[in-house]
Amino acid sequence: MFSRSAEYAVRAMVFLANQPPGRLTGAREVSEAEQIPGAFLWKILQNLTRRKLIRSFKGVHGGYELARPAVEITLEDIVEATDGQEVVTGCVLGLAECSEENPCPLHNSWKEVKTKLTEMLEQTTLADLAEVARKRKSPSNV
Amino acid sequence: MFSRSAEYAVRAMVFLANQPPGRLTGAREVSEAEQIPGAFLWKILQNLTRRKLIRSFKGVHGGYELARPAVEITLEDIVEATDGQEVVTGCVLGLAECSEENPCPLHNSWKEVKTKLTEMLEQTTLADLAEVARKRKSPSNV
DNA sequence: GGACTTATAGACCTTTCTATCCGGTGTTGT
């Protein structure tokens, strides 16, 4: 459904959301805790930084932190930052000629799924995800 | 959402479903009507043949036809034959440790989407798709 | 200032998906 990058981005963001307020977390720490390949995670964190979802600080005690409170970051923000907004847009059969007036065979069935999906992306906040994550058992905290 | 291969497979199947009963349709004809690269379509038709969704006949008047009536072929059959059954199965965040007892942060929200998606895949038959396709305007018949 | 740590940036490799090519086999019609 989502790309690997988006999965990692969500997991990293959840991890950051569950850090003590004011604490900066290094990429290495996220990588080890979440079992995400370090070099690849860097790319993803860089991208999230550019998209202003997190802030980065260099130096010995540098690291990352959320750029906004977790309740103000939606799942859609994260997925869109990583995969682009075409995830939900566009014809499910890849047809150029597909609209309400001239729907493709799957158009109407797909619309229902798309609605549920959009709801999920828009209504789920990072704070919601972080709370569930705190209740989780091993191995990671996501 | 689906792979390109799955899109092509669905469109090809719909095209076959809309042929007169008893008629064999060549790969070239499907390729031209649906604007699908010929060599790639062959692969997909071969796979659908192996999966027993369509039947193939060699020789001068050879071609393909549905192996079962269109009402007995679901969208799930087609997508699963092409993309495998992992599309809907498996954790949306790619976590090994994800179950009802130990759900990942997205598990419950995702379940609702997954239900809608599964409904769509299981309940939509090729006959349904073919009927909508017949009502469609240019350029292709899907 | 110098060593250390951590993020940044870009080039690079690997795997998977998409797409093509070509020799081969079976069927039909002459």
Add this chain to the structure above:
DNA sequence: ACAACACCGGATAGAAAGGTCTATAAGTCC
């Protein structure tokens, strides 16, 4: 028998996603 046609199957090339490596810049501590 033979040629034409249409599917079969493996090898190959291109593109994109996933993942790695190296050099660099910036901040902190001594």
